[in-house]
Amino acid sequence: MSSFKINTLLLSLISCSVFFTGCNDSHSSDDDVSVNQETPAAPKGVGYEDTAPLALNITPIVDSWITNQRGDARYATVKTNAGVRVLSGFLDVWTPSSLFVDAGVSAQAQDGFPAVTQSNWTGLPADSTDGSKKNADVLNYNINYSVQTTHNRTEEDAIRAYLDDRRGKSYSVTTGMGALTDPWRALTGQTTTINSVPSDANQVKYDDKGNNTGLTTAEGNTNFGKVVEFIQAMGNNSSTEPAKRFYKYARPYRWSTDVIVVSSLESAKSSTPSTDGGFPSGHTAEAGRNAIAMAYLVPQRYQEIIARGMDLGDSRIIAGMHSALDVIGGRLQSIAADVANLNAMTQAERKEAYSQAQTQLMKATNTSTFEEFYALSKTPYDTNDRFADLEKLKKQVDQWMTYGFNQISDKTKTATVPKGAEILLETRFPYLSAEQRRVVLKSTALASGYPVMDDTEGYGRLNLFKAGGGYGNFNGDVYLTMDADLGGFNQYDQWNNDITGEGKLTKLGTGTLALAGNNAFTGGIDLKQGSLELSSENAAGQGDIYMHENSRLNINATKTVNVSGNLTQLSGTMLNVNLQLNTLPAIQVGKTVTLNGTLQLITKTNLPTGTYTVLSAKKLQGSFKKVTLNGKDITANYQNNSVVFTVS
Structure with missing residues (x-):
């Protein structure tokens, strides 16, 4: 074992004595995913985007509205x-x-x-003229x-x-x-x-x-x-x-x-x-x-x-x-x-x-x-x-x-x-x-x-009304670019519909998109740039989440967020979790979670003494390069395919 790996392990063991503690247990603490572990591929979706063609062989209302006359x-x-x-x-x-x-x-x-x-x-209606x-x-x-x-x-x-x-x-x-x-x-x-109803029901109009x-x-x-x-x-x-x-x-x-x-x-x-x-x-x-x-x-x-x-x-x-x-x-x-x-x-x-x-x-x-x-x-x-x-x-x-x-x-x-x-x-x-x-x-x-x-x-x-809540289905792949510098909804937006379909969502640009519905789309999420926020239990749908460099995934829900497929975090990415004690683990991954970025935990109040599970998966590989709790460095513990930390 190299001296770098030995020093990393010693530092991990020593960290058990600090206020925020967590010790690795039967899990690699390498900075990168082990060569024996295969990183899942990014979701493919259906390979095409949906369209909404015009009705044929008609005179559109928009072009003939002036005819609405008597x-x-x-x-x-x-x-x-x-x-x-x-x-x-x-x-x-x-x-x-x-x-x-x-x-x-x-x-x-x-x-x-x-x-x-x-x-x-x-x-x-009673007359014959009707x-x-x-x-x-x-x-x-x-x-x-x-x-x-x-x-x-x-x-x-x-x-x-x-x-x-x-x-x-x-x-x-x-x-x-x-x-x-x-x-x-x-x-x-x-x-x-x-401002009120007249007291006399028979009064003049x-x-x-x-x-x-x-x-x-x-x-x-x-x-x-x-x-x-x-x-x-x-x-x-x-x-x-x-x-x-x-x-x-x-x-x-x-x-x-x-x-x-x-x-x-x-x-x-x-x-x-x-x-x-x-x-x-x-x-x-x-x-x-x-x-x-x-x-x-x-x-x-x-x-x-x-x-x-x-x-x-x-x-x-x-x-x-x-x-x-x-x-x-x-x-x-x-x-x-x-x-x-x-x-x-x-x-x-x-x-x-x-x-x-x-x-x-x-x-x-x-x-x-x-x-x-x-x-x-x-x-x-x-x-x-x-x-x-x-x-x-x-x-x-x-x-x-x-x-x-x-x-x-x-x-x-x-x-x-x-x-x-x-x-x-x-x-x-x-x-x-x-x-x-x-x-x-x-x-x-x-x-x-x-x-x-x-x-x-x-x-x-x-x-x-429903259209104001974003897409209702991904019957094709959806690519969107949000430029935060433009402000407004380019900077932050939330879709609250229950999204279905087989397409994938590809997020580009520096802005933040929040998903808040009971989603069931299966094409996955390809988080290439900027931030994606999951604000409900099934916001992620039923596919994979793949985080590219310089992307950020925010978990901000009142229930455990389910990721049905794989969750893959490449180097240079951040997982940001608004930790709530009644919602642990914060993330439940149905397949493999691959970790290689940073984890930022945020709480509204100081946590009482105890051990907290942030993430749980069917299989866990890799580790976070850095973990913070309310801005302070802590050490995560990887055990039983879960990520936990201890407050003592």
Whole structure:
């Protein structure tokens, strides 16, 4: 044995007498993996990246949104009106009395398109002027859902439904911003005059006389006016009226007297049902448009704000004013409108509004770094904040996406992603390419077959809440580069979806990506550069982890992190463990762990006397070149295929 190896062994034995101790037991302490030990290879994945091609042989909504108009014969049919066409899945369950935008409106012949005569539809299902049920099971369930919901609502539900009905929709959606709500309202100048439910249920219709979206630059808001104008732009050509007057589907309380409208909203019911169709919900569409725009500008709250928009749609069902299909239709139209209007802006215009939002909100909240601002953005508004728990919101969004409807057609279709839809995630994932953002939308899309939601372009299946949590599957290999010097999400981001698939994740760049889902992808993790953080028990999926030189793996979970395959640490790498006493070992490796870098242990408090297991594996080879605990050097003990240390 060389003198170097003898000295190393003596130093290891002597170290047992210091405060932090650990003694090697039947394990090589060589700096490098023994020549008799084979280092596992890096994961291979599937060898290709996933793509999200466009639907073929169609006129994209993004290129034809200007056609969403009423009173124009050129845009009076499902083929010629983009706002009607995006909802054409409704024709699978309902056949309107005429196939024109003609309820309460007519149009003169123009450019070779024939004149449109005003429909005789009364808006009352009992009349002979009504359409017909093409799928009675779906439509009956739709109204029964309203019956059950309005019968089961609580007083708190009724109050919320009233406020969402009467208040400005942009103002209402700001409650999804948590601790940023008040700073946002102050910067925009948004106000409301509706702060309670009227005591007299028969009082005159109560309209919000506040400032719904806020003040523009022209109105003197030089600090935040571009933000206000950005949100207002989402309303361009975005009326739900053309679709309402095409589909001619009545509101739920006109279908059934068992649907109970909130008493304080009785006076708000329209007295002209022939121009008051239920499908799609206008409130839902407006709230959705505003929510998507706000989420674009404040992506730190992306999922919470998107959920608030969907929540306002749900309150329309609770109020008795709209059915579930009405709300689903409003959601579809809101996404289509924002895709069109975001793409209509220049990149410079989008960037200016985003920069203004981020800069002024950080200034207003006295935060100077991305980390500080991100942490504050995740702070609840108050103890009653319904958008503070992402895990709870996941379940609610799952319900809001389908409202319990059964799938009525092919359940296995691969999701398509609309042209230009990747722009919705432009600020949320700045380190991903446009094609990768399209794949995120594809990988998080709703399954096929649900009523209304199977439109040709794929708007109905987009789940923006889930997309805000990163990839939903790795059906191809994923390569991402995060440049920490660019700041924001380039510096640090977290994916909280439960990721499946056979692809591998290759992490490049100096930034940090955290995985926090219950992941099951099998292709492994190739950590080439920067940092990867595992924040949940199964964050690593079911493959290998391979750490290249200058990479760092952070373990920061409340349960033992499982690595199903091999964990390979090459020279020049760091394993960083946030050690928690109730989570030991911190890492459990299902196959071989190969050690050849450093281990950094961090605790929030001093550890009591005892022996602690950091890592356990089926097979352990190699050793750490250096181990520290809260910055102090300690010696690790390698025994029984585990890494332990002792505090004495």
